[in-house]
Amino acid sequence: MIFSDKVLGLAAEAEEKLKEVFARVDAISFANTEKIMRAFAEHRVSEAMFAPTSGYGYDDRGRDTLDRIWADVMGAEAAFVRHSIVNGTQALTIGLFGLLRPGDIMFSIAGKPYDTLDEVIGNVGEAGNGSLKDFGVSYMQSDLLPDGSFDLERISAVLTEHKSKVKVVFIQRSKGYLNRKTLSVAQIAEVTAFVKKISPDSYVVVDNCYGEFTETEEPTAHGADMIIGSLIKNPGGGMAESGGYIAGSAKAVELASYRLTSVGVGCEVGATLGQTKSIFKGLFYAPHTTAQAIKTAHLAAYMFDALGYEVEPKWNEPRYDIIQTVLTRSPEKLCALCRGIQAGSPIDSFVTPEPWAMPGYTDEVIMAAGAFTQGSSIELSVDGPLRPPYTAYLQGGLTYESGRIGIMSAVEAMLELE
Numbered sequence: 356m357i358f359s360d361k362v363l364g365l366a367a368e369a370e371e372k373l374k375e376v377f378a379r380v381d382a383i384s385f386a387n388t389e390k391i392m393r394a395f396a397e398h399r400v401s402e403a404m405f406a407p408t409s410g411y412g413y414d415d416r417g418r419d420t421l422d423r424i425w426a427d428v429m430g431a432e433a434a435f436v437r438h439s440i441v442n443g444t445q446a447l448t449i450g451l452f453g454l455l456r457p458g459d460i461m462f463s464i465a466g467k468p469y470d471t472l473d474e475v476i477g478n479v480g481e482a483g484n485g486s487l488k489d490f491g492v493s494y495m496q497s498d499l500l501p502d503g504s505f506d507l508e509r510i511s512a513v514l515t516e517h518k519s520k521v522k523v524v525f526i527q528r529s530k531g532y533l534n535r536k537t538l539s540v541a542q543i544a545e546v547t548a549f550v551k552k553i554s555p556d557s558y559v560v561v562d563n564c565y566g567e568f569t570e571t572e573e574p575t576a577h578g579a580d581m582i583i584g585s586l587i588k589n590p591g592g593g594m595a596e597s598g599g600y601i602a603g604s605a606k607a608v609e610l611a612s613y614r615l616t617s618v619g620v621g622c623e624v625g626a627t628l629g630q631t632k633s634i635f636k637g638l639f640y641a642p643h644t645t646a647q648a649i650k651t652a653h654l655a656a657y658m659f660d661a662l663g664y665e666v667e668p669k670w671n672e673p674r675y676d677i678i679q680t681v682l683t684r685s686p687e688k689l690c691a692l693c694r695g696i697q698a699g700s701p702i703d704s705f706v707t708p709e710p711w712a713m714p715g716y717t718d719e720v721i722m723a724a725g726a727f728t729q730g731s732s733i734e735l736s737v738d739g740p741l742r743p744p745y746t747a748y749l750q751g752g753l754t755y756e757s758g759r760i761g762i763m764s765a766v767e768a769m770l771e772l773e
Contacts, residue, residue, distance in 0.1 A: 356699065361770065362763050369657035369670070376653055376671060380646045386571045387642035394427045395639070405632035412626035421635060422622065426602055428638070430576025433608040435615065435622045436586070438630035440599030442730070443564045443585035444471040450583045450601050451475065451523065453611035454558050457491030459522035464510050464546065465538060466498045468562065469531035470716050470740075479717065493520075503536040505546045514553040524550050524557050528574070529565040529676040532740055532748065536667065537675040540570050544577030551578065558607055564588055565676035565732065565750065568645040573602075581607045587731040589648075589677060592640030593753045594633045596728055644733060645677060648751045651735065651758030652679040655749055658766050677733070681747045686710075689745040691768045693723040696737045696749070699764025700725020701757065710741050718742045735761045 358366075404417035412418065418436075426434035440446050455461060461476065474480040477488025488494065495517075497509045514521055526546070528538050547559045561574045563582040567589040575582050581603035586595035601611045612621035656679055657670035665682040668674060683689040693708045702725040710719040722738035724730065735758050737749040749765075752758025 356760060356764065358763050358767055359770070362767050365658050365661055365766065366654070366759065366763055369654050369661075372657060373650075373653055373670065377650055380649050380653075380674075383569070383571055384642045384646035387568045387645075388639075390571075391424075391428055391638060391642065394424045397427070398424050400424070400635065405635065407629035407631070408626045409628065410626055411624045413624065415625070415627055415631075417631040417635070418625060418627050419622075421631065421638075424638070425600060429573045429582060429602040431573075431582070431602040431608075432605040434600060434602035435608065435612055436598065436600040436634060437615065437625055438586070438596070438598040438627065438634065439625065440586075440615075441597065443562075443583070443588065443599060444469075444475065446583045446585060446599030446601060447472060447562060448475050449599075449614045450560060450581055450607075450611045451487060451525075452490075453614035454523050454560070454581070454607060455487060455490075455492045456522070458520065459491075460493045460495055460517055460520045461487065461523045461525055462495045462497070462510075462513055462517075462521045462557075463525040463527070464497045464505060464550075465526045465528075466533055466535065467496065467531075468525065468527050469564075473717065495521075499535055503538075505542070505549075507546075507549060510546070510550065511553060514550065514557070518554045518557075521554055521557050524554075524559050525562070526559065526574075526579075527562040529562070529678055530667075530680070530748075532746075534667070534680065534682070534744070534746060537566070537678065539673075539675045540572055540574055540577060543574045543579065547574070547578040560607075565678055568642045569649060569675050569677065575603055580604045581611070585732070586634065586637065587728055588733050589645045590638060590641050591634070591731075591733065592637035592644045593728075593731070593733050594637035594640055596630065596633060598630070598634060644753060647753060647755045647758060648677040648733060648735075649674050650755045651752030651762060652677060652749065654755075654759060655679045655681070655762045655765075658762060659769075662766065662769065677750045679749045681749065683739075683745045683747055686741055686745055688769060688772060689739050689741070689747055690721055691772050692747045692749075692765050693721050693737050693739075695723075695765030695768030696735060696761050697723035697725055698768070699761035700735065702726060716740065737765070
């Protein structure tokens with residue numbers, strides 16, 4: 356690919372500034388890799404565990420060992436990991452329907468959840484579609500304060516008034532399609548302790564998508580009852596072809612497993628169909644691959660900031676997920692950025708992204724994703740809803756080198772509009 360002198364110079368300038376930042380990212384990757392390798396050794400992972408099972412999948416040693424390793428790595432009592440979970444939204448649905456019952460309240464304390472949960476909760480769509488609302492579950496919300504912190508006063512008031520009914524206190528770690536800061540594990544730990552002091556029987560459930568391995572610990576290591584995520588994001592390491600996971604307390608995971616399969620069956624069945632090896636390998640790669648994506652995000656933040664765009668986080672700020680936002684302020688610039696990423700991708704680089712009515716979203720969405728695995732957010736991609744302020748949500752990068760090329764391609768496309 357041929358880049359202008361301006362883009363080449365800006366990338367070189369960014370990398371000089373980012374040396375210390377990249378060193379911190381590598382240190383986190385090393386700590387998480389060491390934790391995973393220790394878990395592999397303790398659970399005596401062997402090649403025999405990669406053997407596929409079919410049918411019911413009874414006595415699948417690989418599947419059961421992977422579940423135990425996942426729990427250890429996440430700092431949880433239990434976990435299940437399944438290639439058959441189609442996306443993060445389904446994993447979240449399994450967890451929420453597993454815990455909530457008629458008359459319960461789901462209380463989201465980090466603002467509105469991701470758009471694809473609207474119909475799951477029942478905030479949009481026709482009655483009778485099988486949402487939580489249709490099953491008698493109520494929904495309440497507390498927005499974050501302007502500084503990005505939790506509104507402890509409102510949280511306290513709701514929990515005090517509805518203590519016996521608030522079954523799930525829901526926290527979305529990443530920003531989703533909101534223009535807010537991503538939450539750190541320390542922030543989640545602090546608010547979890549606050550919630551448990553007022554309402555100890557409430558489950559604290561964290562949508563952990565995009566956040567895994569960006570820090571050295573996960574929210575379940577600090578009291579969260581359940582964390583949920585997708586394998587085609589951080590924890591699949593770019594190797595998992597599909598899937599999702601749930602980790603947390605033994606009781607919470609057991610209830611979710613009954614929603615995954617059926618009551619009385621839970622995690623004891625589920626043929627792996629030859630997918631176990633790629634998930635094990637993906638977990639092994641995950642800290643390093645996540646670090647590559649974070650470095651790509653730091654580079655993007657520096658370069659777009661230098662061009663005058665508002666970015667979050669800033670290039671030198673710590674990262675708690677792999678997402679980088681760029682406020683383009685116009686549909687034309689949002690589409691140009693997406694076209695640039697697509698052109699700098701390894702797969703379908705010749706394709707021109709266009710906005711479309713994507714299932715599960717309330718606005719038209721434009722997405723660029725020249726990925727080996729369809730929808731894989733750990734591979735360099737960018738998307739955004741066609742609504743003001745026309746924010747681009749950029750994430751991923753299997754390697755920093757390929758991520759760098761993709762970002763430079765996007766910057767070049769933006770410069771062509773000026």
